[in-house]
Amino acid sequence: MxxxxxxxxxxxxxxxxxxxxxxxxxxxxxxxxxxxxxxxxxxxxxxxxxxxxxxxxxxxxxxxxxxxxxxxxxxxxxxxxxxxxxxxxxxxxxxxxxxxxxxxxxxxxxxxxxxxxxxxxxxxxxxxxxxxxxxxxxxxxxxxxxxxxxxxxxxxxxxxxxxxxxxxxxxxxxxxxxxxxxxxxxxxxxxxxxxxxxxxxxLYLLNTDDKKYPTSGVGYLGMNLKDEVELSELSQNETKDLGFESQLDQLILACYNILDLITFYTVAGGKETRAWTLKRGLRAPEAGGVVHSDFKEKFIRAEVISWQKLLETGNWKEARESGSLKIVGRDYIVQDGDVIEFKI
Ligand SMILES: Nc1nc2c(ncn2[C@@H]2O[C@H](COP(=O)(O)OP(=O)(O)OP(=O)(O)O)[C@@H](O)[C@H]2O)c(=O)[nH]1
Ligand SMILES: [Mg+2]
CATH class of the missing domain: 1.10.150.300 (Obg-related GTPase Ych/YyaF, coiled-coil domain)
Incomplete structure (x- = not known):
């Protein structure tokens, strides 16, 4: 969902x-x-x-x-x-x-x-x-x-x-x-x-080509949608030379933020790294449920590491062996940037 x-x-x-x-x-x-x-x-x-x-x-x-x-x-x-x-x-x-x-x-x-x-x-x-x-x-x-x-x-x-x-x-x-x-x-x-x-x-989005409006403020972004749509039809190579910086990413992230969402990650034993969305403040089994309904119902525990810590340790195996992975239970509140392996 x-x-x-x-x-x-x-x-x-x-x-x-x-x-x-x-x-x-x-x-x-x-x-x-x-x-x-x-x-x-x-x-x-x-x-x-x-x-x-x-x-x-x-x-x-x-x-x-x-x-x-x-x-x-x-x-x-x-x-x-x-x-x-x-x-x-x-x-x-x-x-x-x-x-x-x-x-x-x-x-x-x-x-x-x-x-x-x-x-x-x-x-x-x-x-x-x-x-x-x-x-x-x-x-x-x-x-x-x-x-x-x-x-x-x-x-x-x-x-x-x-x-x-x-x-x-x-x-x-x-x-x-x-x-x-x-x-x-x-x-x-x-x-x-x-x-x-x-x-x-x-989130208010002011559609303008007039430079008198600031491009962002509290609860609002200013951008020129006609330029944005034209740019979105070009390839990356073509846009590089134009010197026009799209603000669409900023808009997507701003929407993400007003929804009070966090992102957690799974690595599926190294096969697929994937980002998932969760409402802030929810616990590990709910995060599991986002990945697979079984992960919620049959949740036993999870291994968790923050994304920075994972980068520092270098890989999942290293993280486990050095004790950097936390074992958490049903009550653990998932944090933005957690990398999680669910155990059922
Ligand atoms: N000059 C200019 N024209 C624009 C800009 N953004 C959109 N338009 C034009 O405005 C017209 C309406 O754009 P739409 O995206 O269809 O507007 P809409 O809000 O979806 O309209 P409805 O579906 O009728 O409610 C089109 O002719 C667009 O090309 C802009 O930034 N500058
Ligand atoms: Mg329309």
Whole structure:
């Protein structure tokens, strides 16, 4: 299972252009709004210097990076939550994603219509924010009316849940994203199952060729997607001379980071070095489950070494013999960069 990032934004801002640059999948890109109707789905390898370094010493037959999924979703417009434009359907697609990468248009081009009027990134961000909030509000009202019925049966748990829904509803109706509301861990977990749109982490991507915008900041990257897609069609040799540095890797890693993911590695007895993705804070059997369902169910113990330590010792056998491999049990919390061998 991979984690997914939904590419979200107004029509004609460059969402499919980004998707194509990332995945190389030939999708429809055109200068009219609502070119994309059904979502495009593709997976992208996560760039990983550490995997390359580990592979240099293990020398496996095969090297497999971990992946992240991108979903190019139909453009949304003001009033989408009430059915404007392509309406509500795309909101369901956003619901299924783990994070959002919002493409914001800052490029000027008279040939490419902008449905909201003149170029104005801040206004566009606000439009999308309001739509996502309105959708969450609608979901919360639905949950509250359902909870109201359950509360009549005087169930303590139901009562507590209703209180939580009310608290969240009040904040959302004041324009606060659910990810920004001050909730404790228990509350956060409690509402997680409802997959609220504004509880998902967001990375803003400003699509611009204007040097007045900085290329990165907190929660945002600036890049020119038209250049990126053109560059992605060239071979490595051709791009070398252009002196253009792609920022796609930076974008993939930024998405990885907002999802709070870590990477661990397996070496399969030297046959294949492979990177895997795990939610931060999970334990060894869960990591095993990512590799193979048996590794979770029949987990006994695991041998673990950090990737740096493995490089220092030189190879797996050496690491074992010198006592650098740690033997860990079910409770071990997997760390970013661990190289693991599961024992079942
Ligand atoms: N000048 C310029 N044009 C761009 C840039 N990025 C995308 N475009 C053009 O803008 C138009 C729309 O791009 P798409 O990638 O199809 O936009 P979209 O957001 O997927 O649009 P919808 O699917 O309709 O919601 C195309 O003609 C692209 O070539 C850019 O950075 N500069
Ligand atoms: Mg599109």
């Amino acid at each position: 991979s984690f997914s990032v939904g590419i979200v934004g107004l029509p004609n801002v460059g969402k499919s252009t980004l998707f194509k640059a990332l995945t190389k999948i030939p999708v429809d890109i055109a200068a009219y709004p609502f070119t994309t109707i059904h979502p495009n789905v593709g997976v992208v390898s996560v760039p990983d210097e550490r995997l390359a370094r580990i592979s240099e010493i293990i020398k496996p037959q095969k090297v497999t990076p971990t992946v992240i999924e991108f979903i190019d979703i139909a453009g949304l417009v003001k009033g989408a939550h009430k059915g404007e434009g392509l309406g509500n359907q795309f909101l369901a697609h956003i619901r299924n994603c783990d994070a959002i990468s919002e493409v914001v248009r800052a490029f000027e081009d008279p040939k490419v219509e902008h449905v909201a009027g003149p170029i104005d990134p801040e206004r566009d961000i606000e439009i999308v924010k309001v739509e996502l909030l309105m959708k969450d509000l609608e979901t919360l009202e639905g949950l509250l009316s359902k909870a109201g019925k359950e509360v009549k049966s005087k169930d303590k748990k139901a009562l507590k849940k209703e209180e939580l829904f009310k608290k969240v509803r009040d904040w959302v109706s004041q324009g606060k994203l659910i990810s920004e509301i001050n909730l404790n861990d228990e509350e956060r977990l409690e509402i997680k199952e409802y997959q609220f749109l504004t509880q998902k982490p967001i």
